[in-house]
Amino acid sequence: MSWLTYYLGLFPGLFLLQRDVTCKEYQKVDMIIKLQDTVMLKCAYPEMGKMIQLSWEKKDGDAKHKIAVYNPKRGEYIFFPYNQSVTFLSSSISGDIKLKATAADKGLYQCSINTFPEGVLLKLIAVIDPAKFPRSRAADSRVQIVPGNIMTLSFGYPNVDSITQLTWQRMAGEEISIIVDITPSQSFIGYDYKRRIRFIQSPDQNISLTIENVTTNDVGVYSCHIDTNNGNWTKTFDVDVEDEQSNLPPTRNHATPKVLTEAQNQPAKADIKMFLIFGAIALGSLVLVISVVTIICVWRSKKRKANNTQFQKDTTERHNQRRANPNSYTNPDVYDRPNSRGMEYQEEAIYANL
Template sequence: MDYLTFFLALLLMHEGLCKEVFWDTTVQLSKTMALECMHPSIDTLTQLEWVRMKGQNKENIVIFSTIYGMKESETYKDRIHFPNSTMTPVNPTLFFHNASEADVGLYSCTLYMFPFGVWTKTIQVVQSESFDKAATLNSEIVSAPGQKVTLMYELQKNWTAQQVTWERVQAQQIDVLSLCNLSQGRNYTSKYLRELWSTCSQGSRTSLLVLPGVLPTDSGIYRCRFESSTGENDTFAIRLTVTDGKSNILFVAGGTVLLLLAILIIPTIFISCRAANNYRSPTSTNGSMDDAGDEIYVNYPTFPRRQKTTV
């Protein structure tokens, strides 16, 4: 019986060590950084926990309860700022100041919301040289607000892809929007704040990411990455620009102003020209001068010439 217990303990330990850890957001280490943990149902929050994961262990950073208040770890108390000390407004973002290389690692944010349940987000903090924000733009899409935007990419390589990932790349963080295991046809559930959906079918070589009802805040770089089991990858980056509508309003307003000016100016010019023509006298000297230049014909009577008589 003791051997069986020992064997089961080893099996559980092996399973825990081999379990792959996925992170929802990658943040570049900086002296001041923010770890975001927003959820659409955050207004029903009852408790929030920030922990740092060290292998199989967890280190508490801060715990916030709408009933019991907030408890901060002494280890992080002088290096973090957590704005929530009252029930509202709720902002679960964890702010670091004077961060150093010692803060590189995995962090987890857990929200307890009634009646939604428990929601957890994992954030990876990496050093600058490990922060892969490089993205050579391959395409660009411009959309008006409120439209449904579909981002698509087809694998250009001949090898078989095992995984496809859609990301939003920003200056200080990269958010995983969709992660699909193509060998199993299993899709990872995104912890990204906005609504979106993507395709995920076994053996597929084309991936779609759909963003319904886009807003100007959705503007940015989106990256699609196909990966093979041997480490090969094929990356495609798209820049999405969502207009704010102000440029269209200015264009319409400018066109209206120009039209009104044209309506006012053209009749004014026409009236001025007619007034200038009417100012000229109908018996001007020009007419007499023209008459003086004409030839005058006078009819003289013709008298017969008398012949002289010769004596």
């Protein structure tokens, strides 16, 4: 017997259960999705224990067709022929897959997760024909939630003798999630809401559903439906994330401060933009100057080194020639000495006419 049945047992007027009847848990569809070109099948591994392996199958009566499997150590594998139409989403450990669907892909899909020590977790998803997908109805009340807090939805129903079925569900876009489905003999809690809900029926014919640790994924249209021997009743709630502006203190005119703030922010944004532009130009100029100076310095260094090498080479050759033949005319120092001395003697000669 589940803990949800324990709550129901506190208020026997809900189903007028006999003493020898107990609510048994049974597998039912956790989610209903409208068939589209691309269908997202969400398994959402809840991190309850260590995951050993995750697998997807399509159920066709008693037969099961393997679609994909994911193992934390060995990675993912998609079976033929689904390897042409199925891909794991970015976070494979969550188990969510994307299916490029056709009309033949209508049916039941089951995600099973083997965990330790929790055991096997099952989630059943029905992909149905768009014509059979239920239409949403106008909400009776609006509820705002704060992520991380709890959300409580209450439904007061007329005083009746007995309730034959009670259902809570959430509609978001093209999918419907079953939260609670209870009959006098069976109870069902949706896969995504296990260990997150509290369900209580008060003596004054008021049913409340509390969901703990709500997130933005809990946004949608919730409905509570009751079937009785005297008729049925439904109440819907439009649940959305609480607007942060609603927590601000009231002002006479909310639009004026907003416009002034935007106008005041425009010059600051322009200044930042100009600062970034001039900064980029200055940085580019500095890099260009450094590059040119570096190239010139390297070129001059190479040229100076080449000149020193040539000078040393010429000096070495000249010394070698002197050592080989000091009286050779090819030695410019030896050859030039006599000539320069003879020229001095000619310049000093004296001529006289008698």
